[in-house]
Amino acid sequence: MKTVDRTEQATEPVPAHHPRHLRDLAAAGVGVVLVAAAVLVGRAFDDPARTLFVHWPPLLASWYPHVGPGTWAAPTVAAAVIAYGPVLADRLRWRTLLLSSYAAALAWVFSLALIDGWGRGIAERLTTKHEYLRVISRFDDIGAALHGFNEHILIGPPGNWPAHVAGHPPGATLTFVLLDRVGLGGGAWAGVWCIVTGASAAVAVLIAVRTLADEHTARRAAPFLVLAPVAIWAGASADGYFTAVAAWSIALLALAATRTVRSPAAAAVGAGLLFGLTCYLSYGLTLIAIVLLAVLVLTRTPRPLPLFLLGALVVPVAFTLAGFNWWEAYHLLVERYYQGAGGVRPYSYWIWANLACTALAVGPATLAGLRRTASDFPGTVRALRTGTTSSPQGLVLLVSTALLALLVADLSGMSKAETERIWQPFMLWLLPAAALLPTPGRRGWLAAQAIVALTVNHLLWTGW
Numbered sequence: 001m002k003t004v005d006r007t008e009q010a011t012e013p014v015p016a017h018h019p020r021h022l023r024d025l026a027a028a029g030v031g032v033v034l035v036a037a038a039v040l041v042g043r044a045f046d047d048p049a050r051t052l053f054v055h056w057p058p059l060l061a062s063w064y065p066h067v068g069p070g071t072w073a074a075p076t077v078a079a080a081v082i083a084y085g086p087v088l089a090d091r092l093r094w095r096t097l098l099l100s101s102y103a104a105a106l107a108w109v110f111s112l113a114l115i116d117g118w119g120r121g122i123a124e125r126l127t128t129k130h131e132y133l134r135v136i137s138r139f140d141d142i143g144a145a146l147h148g149f150n151e152h153i154l155i156g157p158p159g160n161w162p163a164h165v166a167g168h169p170p171g172a173t174l175t176f177v178l179l180d181r182v183g184l185g186g187g188a189w190a191g192v193w194c195i196v197t198g199a200s201a202a203v204a205v206l207i208a209v210r211t212l213a214d215e216h217t218a219r220r221a222a223p224f225l226v227l228a229p230v231a232i233w234a235g236a237s238a239d240g241y242f243t244a245v246a247a248w249s250i251a252l253l254a255l256a257a258t259r260t261v262r263s264p265a266a267a268a269v270g271a272g273l274l275f276g277l278t279c280y281l282s283y284g285l286t287l288i289a290i291v292l293l294a295v296l297v298l299t300r301t302p303r304p305l306p307l308f309l310l311g312a313l314v315v316p317v318a319f320t321l322a323g324f325n326w327w328e329a330y331h332l333l334v335e336r337y338y339q340g341a342g343g344v345r346p347y348s349y350w351i352w353a354n355l356a357c358t359a360l361a362v363g364p365a366t367l368a369g370l371r372r373t374a375s376d377f378p379g380t381v382r383a384l385r386t387g388t389t390s391s392p393q394g395l396v397l398l399v400s401t402a403l404l405a406l407l408v409a410d411l412s413g414m415s416k417a418e419t420e421r422i423w424q425p426f427m428l429w430l431l432p433a434a435a436l437l438p439t440p441g442r443r444g445w446l447a448a449q450a451i452v453a454l455t456v457n458h459l460l461w462t463g464w
Contacts, residue, residue: 027371028364038356070114078450085223113235125236147323171280191236198240249274268304272311365445369433402429
């Protein structure tokens, strides 16, 4: 029996009233209802008690209609991607598509950030009282700072770390310390670093999808990876940088497992190195291991695992020898969290409001794609059991495992609010689900993505 490629099916003209189209719209509608409920319940919940610790629930934002230099730039970028993105994604040479996608993603993130202005949107983002750059001077002796890092996590003792420094392993702070050491100090360089590295995550996903599914599917996903609302929170956010590190770990493991790179051994070691670094950038990103495991399941080979594990040990061993205890730090962070740095945020609200944040960040096109992913998931499981997975099923499994990692983070209770920013490394892998949407409606879905991003960025003052 001939196996039909679902992405090829998606290219065939389908009437607008077709049930699959209507179900796609319904999935986007569910996202709208979820966001509306989170806004209304959040405002009612928070007004008397002020326990949610966000000014415009469910987002960490304030109502602040505004314009800036990016007000003309961002719609221009969006219009160009909507008009030409799908055609160019189909026609450009593969390497040219990767470079073009990176340039477009970079332009989209920069232009959205500049709606808030150069200073408040980029140069000053990482210099606020909660951020990494406030403690650069305390790392003059890096060895001593790492050895005593855990002593300053809890609230109470003198000299406790700011929220973001305490909330992450020291690899995050050390990145900005090293930038400062090489002459790229200050908020402007830090913001540019996060945007320039973060935008490369789209390229990593394209490579991984091409390797684990096929090139046709990756090309269909490209415009949606560029024009995503989550770019609002990638601009000048360290989490954008974390996202890229984790994404390249997955992409390199995919290349190593399929041996579609000149040196699979080097790719496997590189994937491990980046995963080890990921774990020392953010505690929660250890969950990226779920997506890495999916890569090995899809490729049906443990071949790169020994070299991957060897690479993954490098960063943990280096930090441990320097005196930093990851496990002790994590338990201290949990204690700090329930001292009031997030623990008072009610689980009963955030367990579902976090998902409303995700719905806003990934946009309606991704929600429609996730509906198709869920529809195809049973067939993917059956195919995995029989060893007959096809290209679209590779995409379905990749997206599904990223969603699983996100849900585990949600259930853990250690992600309550600010997930529109914190969950970027997981949400990135949900975006390719839009590749499953039919060709005739792609520009409409891209327009919806852009409208969400432009509306949120102009009406709300987002922060972290």
